[in-house]
Amino acid sequence: MHVDSSPRVERSHTRRLSAEFVESWRDSHPETNIVYRDIGRNPIPHVTEEWIGAAFTPTNQRTSAQLDTLALSDRLVDELLEADVYVMGIPMYNFGVSSGFKAYIDQIVRIGRTFLFEPQDPGAIYKPLLTGKTLYVITASGDSGYEPGGVNARINHLAPYLHTVFQFIGVTDISVISVGSDEFGGERLQDSLARARKAIAEISAR
Numbered sequence: 001m002h003v004d005s006s007p008r009v010e011r012s013h014t015r016r017l018s019a020e021f022v023e024s025w026r027d028s029h030p031e032t033n034i035v036y037r038d039i040g041r042n043p044i045p046h047v048t049e050e051w052i053g054a055a056f057t058p059t060n061q062r063t064s065a066q067l068d069t070l071a072l073s074d075r076l077v078d079e080l081l082e083a084d085v086y087v088m089g090i091p092m093y094n095f096g097v098s099s100g101f102k103a104y105i106d107q108i109v110r111i112g113r114t115f116l117f118e119p120q121d122p123g124a125i126y127k128p129l130l131t132g133k134t135l136y137v138i139t140a141s142g143d144s145g146y147e148p149g150g151v152n153a154r155i156n157h158l159a160p161y162l163h164t165v166f167q168f169i170g171v172t173d174i175s176v177i178s179v180g181s182d183e184f185g186g187e188r189l190q191d192s193l194a195r196a197r198k199a200i201a202e203i204s205a206r
């Protein structure tokens, strides 16, 4: 499953690199069936009071209005359940994910569909429902040094957040490919792009 979330089109690094990832993956895994979702150009709505009420109503008690309210969320969850490998282009906005990507997260972290809440089991109150998935995140930032050990690692709320939320629903095999220095351009940006492309080539050749 291929997801883009940058609102930028031609100038987006995450969009360009996620497309290159898919192209290079397809070269080495020609049998792959790819599903594409562009939440940068087709934003996902925020959850509403009706949505929350519907999501927390047991499936067999939902009204037809509640089923309609959850239709998009159900489709997004189905896409996640059906795919084995995810590649997601996720720009850094204000040290975390964009509000557009967060709206997507709120639609896919679904009680009874991607996790279970079982307060009677003190050993595991929350149980993830996804298994065997692999997530490749392609992120881009204006500055650099957000990688572990880097000068800006402490203020990187994107990669740690993505690990937390995807692990919560059961996606534990997560790799992050980063492009930094978009605001600086020049050699710094070119070096960073070259490192990201090398990582993409290595992953898709596996």
Ligand SMILES: Cc1cc2nc3c(=O)[nH]c(=O)nc-3n(C[C@H](O)[C@H](O)[C@H](O)COP(=O)(O)O)c2cc1C
Pocket: 006, 007, 008, 011, 012, 013, 014, 015, 090, 091, 092, 093, 094, 095, 096, 140, 141, 142, 143, 144, 182, 183
């Ligand atoms: C609203 C907004 C917030 C941003 N916040 C950050 C930030 O917190 N840290 C950073 O290094 N770059 C930040 N940037 C720069 C983007 O991360 C950078 O331009 C990146 O390349 C965007 O991804 P894209 O090329 O796929 O569109 C921000 C850009 C925008 C438009």
